[in-house]
Amino acid sequence: xxxxxxxxxxxxxxxxxxxxxxxxxxxxxxxxxxxxxxxxxxxxxxxxxxxxxxxxxxxxxxxxxxxxxxxxxxxxxxxxxxxxxxxxxxxxxxxxxxxxxxxxxxxxxxxxxxxxxxxxxxxxxxxxxxxxxxxxxxxxxxxxxxxxxxxxxxxxxxxxxxxxxxxxxxxxxxxxxxxxxxxxxxxxxxxxxxxxxxxxxxxxxxxxxxxxxxxxxxxxxxxxxxxxxxxxxxxxxxxxxxxxxxxxxxxxxxxxxxxxxxxxxxxxxxxxxxxxxxxxxxxxxxxxxxxxxxxxxxxxxxxxxxxxxxxxxxxxxxxxxxxxxxxxxxxxxxxxxxxxxxxxxxxxxxxxxxxxxxxxxxxxxxxxxxxxxxxxxxxxxxxxxxxxxxxxxxxxxxxxxxxxxxxxxxxxxxxxxxxxxxxxxxxxxxxxxxxxxxxxxxxxxxxxxxxxxxxxxxxxxxxxxxxxxxxxxxxxxxxxxxxxxxxxxxxxxxxxxxxxxxxxxxxxxxxxxxxxxxxxxxxxxxxxxxxxxxxxxxxxxx
Numbered sequence: 201x202x203x204x205x206x207x208x209x210x211x212x213x214x215x216x217x218x219x220x221x222x223x224x225x226x227x228x229x230x231x232x233x234x235x236x237x238x239x240x241x242x243x244x245x246x247x248x249x250x251x252x253x254x255x256x257x258x259x260x261x262x263x264x265x266x267x268x269x270x271x272x273x274x275x276x277x278x279x280x281x282x283x284x285x286x287x288x289x290x291x292x293x294x295x296x297x298x299x300x301x302x303x304x305x306x307x308x309x310x311x312x313x314x315x316x317x318x319x320x321x322x323x324x325x326x327x328x329x330x331x332x333x334x335x336x337x338x339x340x341x342x343x344x345x346x347x348x349x350x351x352x353x354x355x356x357x358x359x360x361x362x363x364x365x366x367x368x369x370x371x372x373x374x375x376x377x378x379x380x381x382x383x384x385x386x387x388x389x390x391x392x393x394x395x396x397x398x399x400x401x402x403x404x405x406x407x408x409x410x411x412x413x414x415x416x417x418x419x420x421x422x423x424x425x426x427x428x429x430x431x432x433x434x435x436x437x438x439x440x441x442x443x444x445x446x447x448x449x450x451x452x453x454x455x456x457x458x459x460x461x462x463x464x465x466x467x468x469x470x471x472x473x474x475x476x477x478x479x480x481x482x483x484x485x486x487x488x489x490x491x492x493x494x495x496x497x498x499x500x501x502x503x504x505x506x507x508x509x510x511x512x513x514x515x516x517x518x519x520x521x522x523x524x525x526x527x528x529x530x531x532x533x534x535x536x537x538x539x540x541x542x543x544x545x546x547x548x549x550x551x552x553x554x555x556x557x558x559x560x561x562x563x564x565x566x567x568x569x570x571x572x573x574x575x576x577x578x579x580x581x582x583x584x585x586x587x588x589x590x591x592x593x594x595x596x597x598x599x600x601x602x603x604x605x606x607x608x609x610x611x612x613x614x615x616x617x618x619x620x621x622x623x624x625x626x627x628x629x630x631x632x633x634x635x636x637x638x639x640x641x642x643x644x645x646x647x648x649x650x651x652x653x654x655x656x657x658x659x660x661x662x663x664x665x666x667x668x669x670x671x672x673x674x675x676x677x678x679x680x681x682x683x684x685x686x687x688x689x690x691x692x693x694x695x696x697x698x699x700x701x702x703x704x705x706x707x708x709x710x711x712x713x714x715x716x717x718x719x720x721x722x723x724x725x726x727x728x729x730x731x732x733x734x735x736x737x738x739x740x741x742x
Contacts, residue, residue: 207232208438209228393423
């Protein structure tokens with residue numbers, strides 16, 4: 201009987217920083233060997249280049265850089281076995297590879313068999329699919345290698361099993377969406393039962409543009425029972441004990457960190473996404489417009505939780521329609537969270553724009569143009585602060601608004617990252633209530649008041665939009681479930697509402713493609729998931 205201590209390296213690489221990722225890998229394996237006394241350390245998918253590397257994979261020098269990185273890892277890998285992911289070119293073909301390094305040598309390589317090409321994945325653009333299993337003796341255990349999507353299919357595991365695998369090591373860069381960890385656990389358990397084989401699943405953590413990777417590495421036994429689960433949204437190296445005896449690998453009982461409730465995971469994903477976007481791109485901090493409304497209140501709380509109050513500036517930019525309640529609530533939010541807070545009125549800027557445009561507007565009635573000028577005045581201020589101070593502008597528009605175009609180009613859409621771009625309005629309310637269970641940071645008056653852009657006297661959102669209880673359901677059916685208008689109407693929604701909302705979604709594609717990227721928390725965010733042509737003759741209501 202042989203006992204093995206396996207280290208699950210739930211780490212946070214930076215896409216494209218191959219030297220930095222290599223240092224991170226070496227530091228991690230050194231810690232796993234010297235401090236944790238691990239026999240094996242397993243790293244995430246494509247950890248040496250980060251995931252997803254996209255068209256960096258097409259750069260001619262990437263193979264040279266990966267070869268150099270692997271040589272450095274091999275030189276450092278004494279007294280421990282490393283399973284590691286990287287891109288690798290052979291005979292002109294690029295593969296998504298998992299390699300095994302032992303005693304300073306690359307002793308085995310496995311090319312990912314199943315290449316995902318849906319939702320946010322585009323791997324067939326870059327990689328060739330492998331076709332064969334790889335089973336390698338690691339410390340006396342017959343280990344079948346697999347990479348991410350392979351575990352979602354039946355065939356790769358069964359091929360490894362037939363080749364003699366006693367345990368599967370599956371390396372991943374699996375992005376988060378609501379409920380994803382529950383799906384992962386169920387899928388990995390199903391594969392284990394099918395093959396009557398334990399599976400060690402390692403996932404990366406961190407934010408990469410719109411994607412968030414949540415960790416949640418796990419081990420299931422041959423019966424499909426979850427034996428270990430690492431914390432979600434927490435970097436670390438976590439160890440599990442395996443036993444090899446008589447051709448079987450068994451898993452010692454471990455502590456299972458529970459999967460948090462959905463609201464908690466969404467909030468943590470947004471915090472992690474903001475932190476990594478700001479830090480990995482080298483911004484000193486963030487600045488945002490604090491209106492006294494619920495979207496900016498939630499964005500402010502997320503920013504402070506991600507970066508600390510000392511790196512967050514909030515700016516209230518009142519106009520003649522701004523209510524005293526909004527002024528009071530914005531001040532209260534800033535005081536509670538301890539951020540730098542400024543009040544800069546936009547009346548002089550708006551008046552200057554109006555005067556400059558007086559001849560152009562002569563004889564024309566006031567309309568949405570004047571409302572948009574207010575938003576654009578605020579956008580100029582925030583972007584100027586960003587330029588001067590090196591801070592990233594966080595925009596605060598939610599998914600409901602972005603869907604129907606309830607936002608102003610070069611106004612409230614001006615910025616570098618939209619934190620709530622994939623968060624519908626009702627979920628904004630739920631997240632505010634959730635955050636207040638941790639500590640009271642969002643005034644109750646902000647949560648209970650009717651949402652308003654305050655661009656006109658006594659304006660509320662429902663003057664021009666259906667109630668969010670209706671709007672958000674229709675948007676989910678159309679955007680996230682791809683349902684047709686007639687099918688949505690058949691669910692009991694008013695036909696006029698459905699046709700109007702779908703039309704608003706369709707005609708505002710041009711706005712969304714000019715908007716800042718936003719963090720993805722659903723299976724169909726505005727970004728990699730949903731690619732619609734701006735110029736087209738499709739009519740969703742037909």
